[in-house]
Amino acid sequence: MSVQELIDVPRRYGGNPDYVLAGGGNTSLKEGGVMYVKASGSSMGDIEEKGFVRMDQKSLDALWTADYPDNEDEREEQVLEDLMKARLSGETARPSVETLLHSFIPFTFVVHTHPALVNGLTCSIGGRAWAEKALGKKALWIPVVNPGYILAKYVKDRVDEHLARGNEFPDYIILQNHGVFTGGNTIAEVDQRYQLLMGKLEEAIRITPDMAEEPLSGADADVLKAAVKDVYGADAGFEYISIKQCGPWLESREAAAPVFSALTPDHIVYMGHEPLWIPADGDQAAALKAGVASYEAEHGKKPKTLLIQNRGIVSCGDSEKVAHLSGLLFRDAVKVSVFAENFDGVQFMPEDKIAFINNWEVEKYRAKQSS
Ligand SMILES: [Zn+2]
Known part of the structure; x- marks a missing residue:
């Protein structure tokens, strides 16, 4: 395998915002008992050879038969320790x-x-139901499971059952409220599988989001920006978003339902599990400050997404980067929510799974890496 082969796939998919945002997603390549997997915190679009971690495949396989504690925190800690030990020396x-x-996953x-x-x-x-009809045995649908070892184990068990029923290894592992795993033994095969999936989805889509920017009347971005700086500090990041699709959603808290929870x-990590709704009446700056204070009292952290009634959306945070990532994921949430209308409507993550992510050590690490 050449370095070019290693970085080609992640760069192509990671450099395309239709596939990957904010350093999300990851790729791996297996060769000669070694798996090269993307390092946590490195981003696919501009990955170099050093953005990969070399893992010993045998040591990884041994994790499936290891005994781990039932306690979530202890288990994840031990799994992480074993994962670190499964790295080739020097990593x-x-x-x-x-x-x-x-x-x-047995693909290269x-x-x-x-x-x-x-x-x-x-x-x-x-x-x-759509996936089962359109993709049949080629796809395996995985309901929402807490991330980390639990998810990997759950998926492996479902795959093993799928194989035991005489099926081939699925081309697609579709994770509910998360994304997709696919692959192939050649780059051409990877591309072919993605094209097939995307092609079928495009055929099924009738309702598409209107992402045109359209400033709403009555919004005073300067006033809002000053209020954000007051509340989030001098380094605060601020992004004012006004998308045509969101106009009717901003009429009331109820109308904002398509983006009011975590997809x-x-x-959750980048735009927050729940936006802050700010009613339009009265002084906008005062309403923003009061809203952020009560949100922080309730959730233990400040919101990163503010929905201001009939005025627009503000993505904000402690830094420019946090605000930018929040805006990126908000725009993505708008698209996802509208695309979901083609499949009987949006379905958010269950509350307990949202709470798990909010508390998850790995996610805190990722959020820290990106800020
Ligand atoms: Zn993922």
Whole structure:
């Protein structure tokens, strides 16, 4: 394998915002008992050879028969320790949180992404039924499971059952409220599988989001920006978003339902699990400050997405980067939510799974890496 082959797939998929946003997604390549997997915190679009961690395949396989404690925190801590030990000597980076999932997929190349089009399916009520009809045994649908070892183990068990029924290894592992795993033994095969999936989805889509920017009347971005700086500090990041699609959603708290909860783990990490709704009446700056204070009292952190009634959306945070990523994921959430209308409507993550991500150590690590 050449370095070119190693970086080609992640760069192509990671450099395409239709597939990957904010350093999400990951790829791996297996060769001669070694799995090269994306390091946590490195981003696919501009990855170099050092953005990969080399893992010993045998040591990874041994994790499936290891005994881990039932206690969530202890278990994840021990799994992480074993993952670190499974690195080839000389490796210092932390492998992707999804390393274990990559490790048992028998394709040379494995490409995991979170495309808005695919998530329109994974975050919908009718997604599973559609996938079963359109993709048949080629796809395996996985309901929402807490990430980390639990998810990898759950998927492996479902795959083993699928194989035991006489099926081939599925071309697609579709993770509800998350994304898709696919791959192939050649780059051409990877591309072919993605094209087939995306082609079928495009055929099924009738309702598409209107992402045209359209400033709403009555919004005073300067006033809002000053208020954000007051509340989030001098380094605060601020992005004012006004998309045609969101106009009617901003009429009331109820109308904003399509973006009022968490679609996937990345949405929780980057834009927050729930936006702050700010009613339009009265002084906008005062309403923003009061709203952020009560949100912080309730959730223990400040919101990153503010929905201001009939005025627009503000993505904000402690830094420019946090605000920018939040805006990126908000726009993605708009697309996902509208695409989901093609599959009987949007379905958010269950509350307990949202709470798990909010508390998850690995996600805190990722959020820290990106800020
Ligand atoms: Zn993922």
